[in-house]
Amino acid sequence: DVWKQCAADFEWAAQNLPLTTTKNGRIVKAAADHMLAEMSICIGDYDKAIAAAKRVIDGTDGDYHLMTERFGTRAGEATDRYGNPHSSYWDLFRMGNFNYQEGNKEAIWVAQYDYEGRISNTGGGGVVSWGSAPAKCHIEQAFVSNFYNVDMKRTLSNGDVIQIFGWGAVTFTNSKADYDANKNKSNVATDSTGYGGGGTCHPTEWFLGDLWNNCGSDVRGSEEMIQRNLYQSGGKPWRQAIDEAKALYESKKASGDPDADLYKITANDTVTLFPRIWKFGTDKHVDGDYRRYDPDWYVIRLAETYLLLAEAYLNKGDKASAADAINVVRARAKAPLCTAADVTIDYILDERARELYGEEHRAVTLSR
Structure with a gap:
């Protein structure tokens, strides 16, 4: 009725x-x-x-x-x-x-x-x-990757400073000099993850994967709308940066480098990456302010x-x-x-x- x-x-x-x-x-x-x-x-x-x-x-x-x-x-x-x-x-x-x-x-x-x-x-x-x-609008924040602590520096025993994920994680130029001079320095909000953390809505694996089986070149499931490859501000794929950091640690450890443990990715360095849904967000915010x-x-x-x-x-x-x-x-x-x-x-x-x-x-x- x-x-x-x-x-x-x-x-x-x-x-x-x-x-x-x-x-x-x-x-x-x-x-x-x-x-x-x-x-x-x-x-x-x-x-x-x-x-x-x-x-x-x-x-x-x-x-x-x-x-x-x-x-x-x-x-x-x-x-x-x-x-x-x-x-x-x-x-x-x-x-x-x-x-x-x-x-x-x-x-x-x-x-x-x-x-x-x-x-x-x-x-x-x-x-x-x-x-x-x-x-x-909170819908953008809700659907971006949870992403924390990418500016993870270490000071080696000789005084050199390294960035675990490369300087491209926090500069557009992948340059320590630019980082030190605060020149071309960015933050997570400017790379393809789009935010400094806080995402609360994680698309299901079904939506990200099986739903698009046999869909050919369907634009709705394409990289344009579901960005599966995320990049640092400096342009390097985050997946590559993380893999390189892991490989560098293993190399330092195998060679007996006394600073090897400083290259190790710890829980504090953890990044949570999942595809970005471009229905919910923009790369060009109001007045260039990523909060708008x-x-x-x-x-x-x-x-x-x-x-x-x-x-x-x-x-x-x-x-x-x-x-x-x-x-x-x-x-x-x-x-x-x-x-x-x-x-x-x-x-x-x-x-x-x-x-x-x-x-x-x-x-x-x-x-x-």
Whole structure:
């Protein structure tokens, strides 16, 4: 009965909300029809779900389409700083690109983060304190690697100072002289890990690995979006730096160097690395201050409408139409297209994870 009342409420909203609004974050007709589609699936009215989803997709509820071409604030950047090509999917998650009013025709309903400008010191809400300045949206901090104590120096018996992981861990130039002169000195926030520790959300191994099996060149699982190779500020891969530090210690120990133990990586030097999810964060913060990150966030995006349409078709037994809906999303991602034979509820759940990781309320989806 509650679900039926929800469906009735969404149906009324779809009939009475405006097609468009000039105000970011305001609810429009397409948002109500999207929710009506989901709720209609819940109560088993698949025809109504299909009709509602189609109104969003076919233009009845306004001008919406997947963003298949580069767009927005960083459309002119062909690659990231490591040479990985950028895509329109990457553009979806750049600051200044989230809202329909900013040219994003995929955005149906977007939560406003720094809606009163505290990140730019103009007052208001939507932000928490970090350090001595208005802080970045915590979603970035939550998903970066926990990374501590990379500035680990040792003083040898002859007075020389070494850096366990190389000076590139803390300078852009891999130079002790620059470190001593505080010239070109960086910190962890400026390398590809993106922060000085504090990550609390570790993606599962399933998301980082098995989910992308047989996905070909799917941009959503590529290095562009899930950075598996992390680099020091000086440009050396962290994996290489750690391996070199281990090898140097073994060499010093084998040669009988009296300072060998000073080269040993200890618990205090431990670094925790896991892939960085580029949905959640940026390499270009507000005013160049890594504490300032101002994304809005999708509540409803058109890609999910297609996947709801696929789910409704599947429940009606029309796997061919379900595959067609899924393939609109997969084509944008440059993923291999699926066939009707591929489509199961598990396949749709996997596709939702690939497309909507961090956006959908996964527990609610699974409960539904």
